Amino acid sequence: KVNITLDGKSLTVDKDKTILEVAREAGIKIPTLCYLEEINEIGSCRVCVVEVNGKIQPACVTPVSEGLEITTTSPRIREARRISLELIISDHPMECLTCSRNGNCELQRLAEDFGISEITYEGEQSHFEPDLSSPSIVRDPDKCILCRRCVSVCEQVQGVAALTPNERGFSTIITPAFGQKLGEIACANCGQCINACPVGALSEKDDTEKVWEALANPDKHVVVQTAPAVRVSIGEVFGMKPGSLVTGKLMAGLRRLGFDKVFDTNFTADLTIMEEGHELIERLKNNERLPLITSCSPGWIKFIEHFYPSYLEHISSCKSPQQMFGALAKTYYPENNGIDPEDVFVVSVMPCTAKKFEITRPGMDSSGYQDVDVVLTTRELAKMFKQAGIDFVNLPDEEYDKPLGISTGAGTIFGTTGGVMEAALRTAYEVLTGEELPGLEFEDVRGLEGIKECEIEINGQKIKVAVAHGLSNAHKVLQNIDDYHFIEIMACPGGCVGGGGQPYPTNEETIRLRAQGLYRDDKEHQIRKSHENPVVKKLYEEFLGKPLSHKSHELLHTGYVV
Numbered sequence: 295k296v297n298i299t300l301d302g303k304s305l306t307v308d309k310d311k312t313i314l315e316v317a318r319e320a321g322i323k324i325p326t327l328c329y330l331e332e333i334n335e336i337g338s339c340r341v342c343v344v345e346v347n348g349k350i351q352p353a354c355v356t357p358v359s360e361g362l363e364i365t366t367t368s369p370r371i372r373e374a375r376r377i378s379l380e381l382i383i384s385d386h387p388m389e390c391l392t393c394s395r396n397g398n399c400e401l402q403r404l405a406e407d408f409g410i411s412e413i414t415y416e417g418e419q420s421h422f423e424p425d426l427s428s429p430s431i432v433r434d435p436d437k438c439i440l441c442r443r444c445v446s447v448c449e450q451v452q453g454v455a456a457l458t459p460n461e462r463g464f465s466t467i468i469t470p471a472f473g474q475k476l477g478e479i480a481c482a483n484c485g486q487c488i489n490a491c492p493v494g495a496l497s498e499k500d501d502t503e504k505v506w507e508a509l510a511n512p513d514k515h516v517v518v519q520t521a522p523a524v525r526v527s528i529g530e531v532f533g534m535k536p537g538s539l540v541t542g543k544l545m546a547g548l549r550r551l552g553f554d555k556v557f558d559t560n561f562t563a564d565l566t567i568m569e570e571g572h573e574l575i576e577r578l579k580n581n582e583r584l585p586l587i588t589s590c591s592p593g594w595i596k597f598i599e600h601f602y603p604s605y606l607e608h609i610s611s612c613k614s615p616q617q618m619f620g621a622l623a624k625t626y627y628p629e630n631n632g633i634d635p636e637d638v639f640v641v642s643v644m645p646c647t648a649k650k651f652e653i654t655r656p657g658m659d660s661s662g663y664q665d666v667d668v669v670l671t672t673r674e675l676a677k678m679f680k681q682a683g684i685d686f687v688n689l690p691d692e693e694y695d696k697p698l699g700i701s702t703g704a705g706t707i708f709g710t711t712g713g714v715m716e717a718a719l720r721t722a723y724e725v726l727t728g729e730e731l732p733g734l735e736f737e738d739v740r741g742l743e744g745i746k747e748c749e750i751e752i753n754g755q756k757i758k759v760a761v762a763h764g765l766s767n768a769h770k771v772l773q774n775i776d777d778y779h780f781i782e783i784m785a786c787p788g789g790c791v792g793g794g795g796q797p798y799p800t801n802e803e804t805i806r807l808r809a810q811g812l813y814r815d816d817k818e819h820q821i822r823k824s825h826e827n828p829v830v831k832k833l834y835e836e837f838l839g840k841p842l843s844h845k846s847h848e849l850l851h852t853g854y855v856v
């Protein structure tokens with residue numbers, strides 16, 4: 295412990311803390327910009343400066359020590375912070391009105407808080423070409439403020455290190471190494487760099503126009519599927535609490551936009567459990583290619599293809615629920631409803647930017663057409679609601695359409711880390727033993743710990759499973775791959791609730807609340823096991839035959855790129 299004076303008050307505080315941490319604990323707000331707790335603590339933006347024994351120092355990187363006298367607000371400090379901000383803004387394009395972050399930009403908010411009405415430092419601005427090469431991510435270096443939050447997240451949280459500062463001084467630019475483009479490198483398309491960016495230098499590729507066009511085309515039968523994690527986050531854009539479960543309003547809003555049918559990715563999440571569960575059962579019986587590893591997160595799939603191609607035989611051959619849905623929406627659904635599959639246009643609403651990439655992968659056209667036409671992120675759909683003048687908060691609750699909208703509680707928890715594992719165990723246990731599972735909730739695989747493990751006994755065999763989220767944890771779990779029978783890996787921290795297309799801010803708190811929302815949703819479902827989904831059963835009877843059938847393989851399974 296050390297004794298300090300903070301804004302005139304004597305305090306005894308832990309000695310390994312920074313001034314910023316101590317001030318926050320004391321309820322004093324110090325503005326920050328480049329700071330991301332435990333991820334990017336580099337003190338480069340100088341927005342958090344305070345006076346320490348009379349000297350101006352950045353609070354985020356200055357540790358407390360015995361006898362420090364700290365002042366967090368004074369005319370001198372206000373002036374220093376203003377100068378830092380003005381210098382950053384002097385090399386930032388004033389395109390706020392047309393920027394994707396208009397209204398939720400951290401720089402814009404600070405400029406407002408500090409009452410910045412003119413920039414005194416005029417001079418040359420840097421100019422670079424935007425990078426439009428990725429199917430998921432747009433990088434506009436002119437808007438970059440060099441805070442390095444994206445660099446740190448990509449390296450430390452995702453273990454990819456796709457982005458790095460290049461050049462020096464005024465010419466500094468954050469890019470992939472050797473000036474390559476994002477679309478050409480090992481980038482997982484996860485979008486975690488977008489969530490980390492305080493400004494509009496990184497954003498998702500905007501596909502909303504394609505959807506407006508399809509909705510306005512009278513010849514198109516436009517159907518939409520909504521991912522599990524969207525129902526607990528989209529309300530945030532309209533001022534609702536993170537984790538608010540707004541499934542009914544989401545359906546109503548989508549119908550008001552003009553979609554012909556509103557369906558649910560949760561339905562094909564149940565179907566994935568049937569296919570993947572039986573794959574697990576087969577591999578356990580034959581004791582081959584264990585552990586089985588989940589395949590629904592396209593960022594994770596791109597990551598393993600780049601970094602661990604020799605482990606690809608472990609990956610489930612199941613397409614993700616989004617892709618299974620696309621394949622059925624252009625075969626089973628039109629066949630049963632007298633619609634020409636050529637006229638069906640499939641839109642996905644996903645918390646994820648990598649899903650934009652996934653629809654372009656080889657094999658994602660097993661219906662004879664591109665199975666999914668467009669992916670919108672949660673943020674993009676929220677923008678469309680705004681543009682259509684939809685008063686989201688006051689929408690009534692409506693239901694999903696049948697048949698592709700009927701799902702179980704197991705399908706909904708796919709959207710949080712551990713959920714796919716829990717859903718799979720509920721089904722694998724009952725199919726293998728023929729007995730009812732005593733307790734449905736697998737607490738050991740819930741929560742935000744980076745790697746979770748659990749052991750479950752099925753027919754006398756001990757099945758050891760692991761769950762990892764955030765790709766740096768994927769690196770770790772793969773070091774001990776032989777310890778397990780089944781592994782769930784999701785690219786994003788927290789799983790899809792923490793996806794790169796989710797509303798700002800996506801942080802530990804919002805991720806936790808969204809996950810709680812999904813577990814509530816699971817509890818409210820009457821049916822909570824995928825193999826009990828009546829529409830999934832009917833689909834097997836009428837169309838697919840049985841899990842892992844020839845037709846299932848044709849439509850619902852895929853291969854990987856080495």
Ligand code: HC1
Nearest residue numbers: 521522523590614615616646790
């Ligand atoms: Fe996900 Fe999935 S859970 S990958 O996170 O398996 O994106 O929410 O839709 O496909 O179901 C995302 C979420 C989503 C798929 C499902």
Ligand code: SF4
Nearest residue numbers: 448481482484485487
């Ligand atoms: Fe890194 Fe993911 Fe951003 Fe690619 S999308 S640069 S992997 S954080």
